[in-house]
Amino acid sequence: MSRATPTRRRTAPRTIPALALVPAVLALAFLVLPLVGLTLRAPWGRLGEILTSTPVRQSLTLSLWTSLAATAIAVVLGVPLAWLLARGEFPARRLVQAAVTLPLVLPPVVGGVALLGVFGRCGLLGASLYDAFGITITFTPAAVILAQVFVAMPFLVVSVEGALRGADLRFDEAAASLGASRWTTMRRVTLPLIAPSVAAGAVLTWARALGELGATITFAGSFPGRTQTLPLTVYSALETDPDAAIALSLVLLVVCLAVLVVLRGHWLGQVTR
Numbered sequence: 001m002s003r004a005t006p007t008r009r010r011t012a013p014r015t016i017p018a019l020a021l022v023p024a025v026l027a028l029a030f031l032v033l034p035l036v037g038l039t040l041r042a043p044w045g046r047l048g049e050i051l052t053s054t055p056v057r058q059s060l061t062l063s064l065w066t067s068l069a070a071t072a073i074a075v076v077l078g079v080p081l082a083w084l085l086a087r088g089e090f091p092a093r094r095l096v097q098a099a100v101t102l103p104l105v106l107p108p109v110v111g112g113v114a115l116l117g118v119f120g121r122c123g124l125l126g127a128s129l130y131d132a133f134g135i136t137i138t139f140t141p142a143a144v145i146l147a148q149v150f151v152a153m154p155f156l157v158v159s160v161e162g163a164l165r166g167a168d169l170r171f172d173e174a175a176a177s178l179g180a181s182r183w184t185t186m187r188r189v190t191l192p193l194i195a196p197s198v199a200a201g202a203v204l205t206w207a208r209a210l211g212e213l214g215a216t217i218t219f220a221g222s223f224p225g226r227t228q229t230l231p232l233t234v235y236s237a238l239e240t241d242p243d244a245a246i247a248l249s250l251v252l253l254v255v256c257l258a259v260l261v262v263l264r265g266h267w268l269g270q271v272t273r
Contacts, residue, residue: 112218159201
């Protein structure tokens with residue numbers, strides 16, 4: 001009796017038609033050439049002088065600590081929110097999901113206006129804070145952090161939600177069958193499983209917060225040493241010192257490129273699950 005030979009699985013061809021290759025190359029050139037131009041125009045001889053100047057050091061310090069604070073807040077608030085969206089069943093869940101991801105496509109300046117409507121001195125919460133405690137959030141470092149959280153937290157939520165949807169529920173069920181509470185199961189089983197996605201989402205959130213401009217300038221203003229972050233320094237330098245603007249843009253480019261090279265495949269894999 002002869003053995004049945006296994007059938008070979010056909011794979012899709014790895015080449016693309018020539019007609020598709022031309023627009024693909026044009027698209028790549030359109031995206032890459034501006035970055036190449038930025039690199040070629042960089043004032044390499046003045047780079048040290050620019051990066052060590054007082055305004056740049058102040059804006060860099062402010063950007064670093066506010067973006068790290070925004071990332072910490074996003075993790076604390078975003079992971080439970082992602083858990084709710086991935087595992088919870090409640091009315092209008094799809095509407096809530098849309099609202100959570102809205103800042104990803106919303107113009108940042110609109111986000112700044114929206115934040116003013118809530119936390120401004122005449123806003124929904126800002127008026128009460130000012131009347132009761134004399135607290136003003138707008139045009140302070142706290143406003144910078146809030147703007148960064150608003151635009152960046154959806155990246156963390158999307159990443160963690162995708163990981164939770166792809167996680168094997170049998171591990172949770174096994175822990176529950178052994179008498180573990182929901183909190184213990186979440187802390188000892190589920191969180192370790194999704195920890196890489198939480199870390200990836202946190203790094204991506206930090207990079208987005210570091211590069212935030214539109215919502216920040218609308219909600220927090222651009223006061224040197226107080227609310228002027230590194231992107232705002234780039235924006236201001238365009239009028240007075242274009243070389244400094246190019247040098248600082250190069251710094252942000254390197255940071256964002258490094259983050260995307262490390263996390264792009266992992267994060268996109270979570271989003272498309």
